[in-house]
Amino acid sequence: MGDGRKSFWAWGYEERLPNDEARKMLAETLGRALGFKGLTPRPLPKLEDVRIPAPRIPAPPHLDGSASLLDRVTHTYGRSYRDIVRGFAGDFTPAPDWVAYPKDEAQIAKLLAYCSKEKIAVIPFGGGTSVVGGVEAVVGDGYRGVIALDLRNLDRVLEVDLTSRAARIQAGATGPRLEAQLAPHGVTLRHYPQSFEHSTLGGWIATRAGGHFATLYTHIDDLVESVRMVTPTGLFATRRLPASGAGPSPERLVLGSEGILGVITEAWVRVQARPRWRASANVRFAKLEDGVQAARAIAQAGLYPSNCRLLDAREAMLHGVSADGVTVLLLAFESADHPLDAWIDRALSLAKAAGGTCPDGTRLRDAGQGTEERTGAAEAERGDAAAWRQAFFDAPYLQSALITMGVIADTFETACTWDGFDALHRAVKDAVRGAMQDACGAGVISCRFTHVYPDGPAPYYTFLAPARPGEELAQWERIKRVASDALIANGATITHHHAVGRLHRPWHERERPEPFGRALQAAKRALDPAGILNPGVLVDP
Numbered sequence: 001m002g003d004g005r006k007s008f009w010a011w012g013y014e015e016r017l018p019n020d021e022a023r024k025m026l027a028e029t030l031g032r033a034l035g036f037k038g039l040t041p042r043p044l045p046k047l048e049d050v051r052i053p054a055p056r057i058p059a060p061p062h063l064d065g066s067a068s069l070l071d072r073v074t075h076t077y078g079r080s081y082r083d084i085v086r087g088f089a090g091d092f093t094p095a096p097d098w099v100a101y102p103k104d105e106a107q108i109a110k111l112l113a114y115c116s117k118e119k120i121a122v123i124p125f126g127g128g129t130s131v132v133g134g135v136e137a138v139v140g141d142g143y144r145g146v147i148a149l150d151l152r153n154l155d156r157v158l159e160v161d162l163t164s165r166a167a168r169i170q171a172g173a174t175g176p177r178l179e180a181q182l183a184p185h186g187v188t189l190r191h192y193p194q195s196f197e198h199s200t201l202g203g204w205i206a207t208r209a210g211g212h213f214a215t216l217y218t219h220i221d222d223l224v225e226s227v228r229m230v231t232p233t234g235l236f237a238t239r240r241l242p243a244s245g246a247g248p249s250p251e252r253l254v255l256g257s258e259g260i261l262g263v264i265t266e267a268w269v270r271v272q273a274r275p276r277w278r279a280s281a282n283v284r285f286a287k288l289e290d291g292v293q294a295a296r297a298i299a300q301a302g303l304y305p306s307n308c309r310l311l312d313a314r315e316a317m318l319h320g321v322s323a324d325g326v327t328v329l330l331l332a333f334e335s336a337d338h339p340l341d342a343w344i345d346r347a348l349s350l351a352k353a354a355g356g357t358c359p360d361g362t363r364l365r366d367a368g369q370g371t372e373e374r375t376g377a378a379e380a381e382r383g384d385a386a387a388w389r390q391a392f393f394d395a396p397y398l399q400s401a402l403i404t405m406g407v408i409a410d411t412f413e414t415a416c417t418w419d420g421f422d423a424l425h426r427a428v429k430d431a432v433r434g435a436m437q438d439a440c441g442a443g444v445i446s447c448r449f450t451h452v453y454p455d456g457p458a459p460y461y462t463f464l465a466p467a468r469p470g471e472e473l474a475q476w477e478r479i480k481r482v483a484s485d486a487l488i489a490n491g492a493t494i495t496h497h498h499a500v501g502r503l504h505r506p507w508h509e510r511e512r513p514e515p516f517g518r519a520l521q522a523a524k525r526a527l528d529p530a531g532i533l534n535p536g537v538l539v540d541p
């Protein structure tokens with residue numbers, strides 16, 4: 001974690017991207033390990049060389065914003081494989097015309113009114129970490145221009161209610177920013193998507209992000225108590241309630257709205273005491289099937305581990321957890337209230353009954369009262385889980401570096417019921433391997449479970465294949481299409497937590513009930529009658 005200058009084309013901070021020497025070594029190591037030939041790091045792009053059209057519209061009146069090259073370039077794309085490839089090539093053709101940095105809801109409301117009248121598209125922008133084209137200004141011809149509306153000035157924790165264990169937080173706060181403000185109150189949100197460092201609370205709510213908990217509190221949905229959203233037709237604010245059975249839930253309309261219904265400005269979220277007790281263990285399995293059986297038994301036992309990540313052998317190798325060809329289940333429990341010996345013992349006995357071994361035993365930790373805990377990647381833990389966590393937060397830098405040497409490196413994720421997992425997994429692996437072979441001549445795919453539910457897992461796939469420079473987007477598109485088709489054909493979802501955006505929309509339309517699509521369109525018409533908000537995402541404006 002840290003400050004620094006964010007890269008205009010790659011993931012994260014410039015200084016954390018592997019340097020030329022490291023990229024060269026990586027190319028050699030990976031070429032050897034995976035048999036990809038001719039991997040050669042290419043020079044990094046320079047800001048002054050990028051291709052970007054001039055702004056088409058003048059600044060809206062009273063705009064707190066900018067049309068500087070850096071502002072427009074850093075608001076052109078999210079951080080998907082496609083985005084990084086285009087950024088690396090210096091292609092910023094879909095740049096927004098202006099970037100707005102409003103300081104309050106009144107400024108947002110004024111801007112939405114002006115843009116509705118002038119037919120200018122507005123794209124709400126949090127951390128810009130979308131991997132589904134969610135912030136890309138591809139809006140069709142019906143607009144005079146596009147404004148990216150960046151929430152970075154709304155980044156404060158406004159109130160903490162320790163009695164109800166909730167906090168009121170502005171939408172533009174990034175993970176580290178909101179955790180740093182919660183820490184003096186002794187509470188934490190503990191929502192750690194892999195993009196934690198750069199993504200925002202508003203983005204998490206708009207995309208229904210998935211965080212650190214493998215069970216129970218998996219999506220941000222489970223942590224949202226109430227929200228405020230500025231729409232072109234007025235303020236949409238919900239009541240603070242622990243639960244309610246009063247008709248369809250208004251929060252549910254906002255969760256996953258992906259910037260098409262309004263601009264989320266703040267939310268009351270459920271926080272918790274910082275955990276004191278931890279128990280963890282790593283279980284090894286000779287076969288993936290045995291690991292799957294163990295994960296299912298634990299998910300169905302009512303134990304609710306905070307971590308229950310199953311890594312197939314290749315995933316364990318890529319993340320530096322194990323190189324000896326075994327499947328690994330990373331198990332952890334945490335609590336602010338009680339020691340966890342009984343929970344980890346029971347989970348381990350279930351895992352062993354499924355054929356697992358635990359050569360290193362369990363690790364129990366009591367941070368003690370008043371112990372200051374650090375969050376995210378810096379969390380001081382030893383063992384495989386720590387190796388995995390470090391690799392987890394470094395992986396996006398590695399992906400950017402791989403792209404610079406001609407490797408197609410991407411991930412996709414889903415969820416399915418346990419009874420459908422075997423067939424889905426086989427179909428996905430066969431389809432993706434076939435597509436990589438056809439498009440690239442080689443490639444590898446790995447799988448892990450990010451979350452497990454009593455009725456099914458959330459499998460997450462990583463694929464790596466050698467690219468032909470200049471053709472990589474066509475090669476990637478072929479693999480991505482085949483993978484997405486396999487998910488939908490096998491009854492799984494197009495996304496467990498990466499959202500729909502522009503990229504997944506064709507498959508989302510196949511997945512959702514048709515009347516639901518119409519209802520969503522009607523909701524959009526009611527809240528955004530001029531159709532200016534993030535056109536092209538989820539539904540047609």
Ligand SMILES: Cc1cc2nc3c(=O)[nH]c(=O)nc-3n(C[C@H](O)[C@H](O)[C@H](O)COP(=O)(O)OP(=O)(O)OC[C@H]3O[C@@H](n4cnc5c(N)ncnc54)[C@H](O)[C@@H]3O)c2cc1C
Pocket residue numbers: 011078079080123124125126127128129130131134135151171172192193194195198199200201202203204205206207208209210211257258259260262263264265396497498499501534537
């Ligand atoms: C390396 C990497 C790792 C990732 N890991 C995870 C992960 O573990 N879990 C996960 O769920 N996702 C993950 N993602 C995807 C992404 O980080 C999430 O979708 C995240 O929630 C986006 O947040 P953001 O603030 O960056 O939003 P942005 O990318 O800025 O926007 C995403 C969408 O939300 C809308 N939006 C943003 N803010 C607002 C607002 N205030 N009001 C209305 N609409 C808004 C945008 O218009 C857009 O449609 C990852 C992405 C990357 C690049």
